[in-house]
Amino acid sequence: MHVQVPDSVSTLGPCGGCAHCLTCEARSRSICSVISPEHSARLARYSHRLSVPQGRSFIEEGQPAEDFFIVTSGHAKLFSLMPDGRRQITGFANTGQFLGLASGKTYAFSAEALDALTLCRFSRSGLSTLRRDFPALENRLMEEASRELVQAQSRMLLLGRKTARERLASFLVEQHHLQSGLDHRPPSDRTLTLPMSRTDIADYLGLTIETVSRTLNALQREHLIVIRFVTLITLLDLAALEAMARGD
Amino acid sequence: MHVQVPDSVSTLGPCGGCAHCLTCEARSRSICSVISPEHSARLARYSHRLSVPQGRSFIEEGQPAEDFFIVTSGHAKLFSLMPDGRRQITGFANTGQFLGLASGKTYAFSAEALDALTLCRFSRSGLSTLRRDFPALENRLMEEASRELVQAQSRMLLLGRKTARERLASFLVEQHHLQSGLDHRPPSDRTLTLPMSRTDIADYLGLTIETVSRTLNALQREHLIVIRFVTLITLLDLAALEAMARGD
DNA sequence: CGTATCTTTGAGCTTCATCAATAGAAGTGG
DNA sequence: CCACTTCTATTGATGAAGCTCAAAGATACG
Structure with missing residues (x-):
């Protein structure tokens, strides 16, 4: 299976701005707005x-892992497939996240854009040079790897031990925390805009679309959420959802 | 919950040898046997x-993550607990593996010795100094983080989408590859010595002990394995087990 | 050698998956 | 703007994989 990056994935030219983000030590996941012209030119x-x-x-599992990416806008899903088509979404990537850290010689997952997506691409072979040029990058890489590993562990707990209700509650709370971190939303806003389909949610949580649909509607019947629209959900009782997510 | 390292976890004094392993760039997970006296003294x-x-x-989930470790002999299990006691083992650690990379300010998991275990402990606060002193360490850390992330993704696929049979087959094949990498065993030996109990296997695979037991016996009935002893299993048809693990 | 712990085996049940039908949303072309 | 298709989501009926509960059999340990 030989897969090229499709034509419609267009290169827009050099990017100093998001490269700066790479070396930014801020804990915030948002792209740094301030960038020195000197850095920009070098990066x-x-x-x-x-x-x-x-x-x-834009990433195919099993292909040589030549590049890695940083999301600069939009959303992506990362997933693995089994021969018979069973799919597990191992994560969603938002603005500021790295893609491709978890790779050996070949990519360990496929990646697809959920909406209009912009990326910053780096060559992995040039990574050692990059790291020499920008020592601050080391910390950023380790921080990101650490964060992803912690997340992976909580997802193993979810997939291995949580009920369907607990999985959906965990998912909703997670999305809430992701979206409440964005700067253009008031922190009190408890309405989620989901960028992914029911199928994606199911494949993320290790369930079927039917169970996702039924469980979400059950949560609505219990007045924990309101499904305003397929992709628009308001969390009515965040505390209860968090408790359910934890499993108590 | 305030937990101290128990008395019975004894400090044996400085360790230059395993610190050398830290900076070793060899892909092999075994401890490097050669170590320069100069390195040893500094480390x-x-x-x-x-x-x-x-x-x-020796690690409690939620405690401040002050140290990280490298296993120098024996086996450990890493796990998360839910309030009602449900447990998910997120990984087993063998000789050469890092423990505690996946941590923020606090540990994201607990860790327990499966058998007699020796570790090399490093202070996380001293990590930046250590990295400055041993630049080769950077690569080793990234390599290890990468490897663990890839592994985490394949475990998400297992926990989210595989059947009980496929999970057990995956587990057996994984153990085989781990153990066949050890230098003191002939590569043709297909008998596994499992360091963990049925309960641990169940909590690792997201199943119950009953299902683990039944499924292993089913595999034996189909002449894919022989259970010589609770902890001693011979793989009769590795190819079939690998196919089952992949899900085809 | 007796007790505690772990593993196996059996019977019944629950949760979630599967299969199927309907409803709703989105896009297409006349 | 409206029929028509297509895709996605919801809802219902049924079934099976794996869980729970229970008891017996192994194994470890003092």
């Missing part, structure tokens, strides 16, 4: 901006 | 050897 040599349309795949 | 300042008896816990 532009390493990075390229990419634009990926909705539904387009 | 002894950072590291301490620990001995942990079977069954003893």
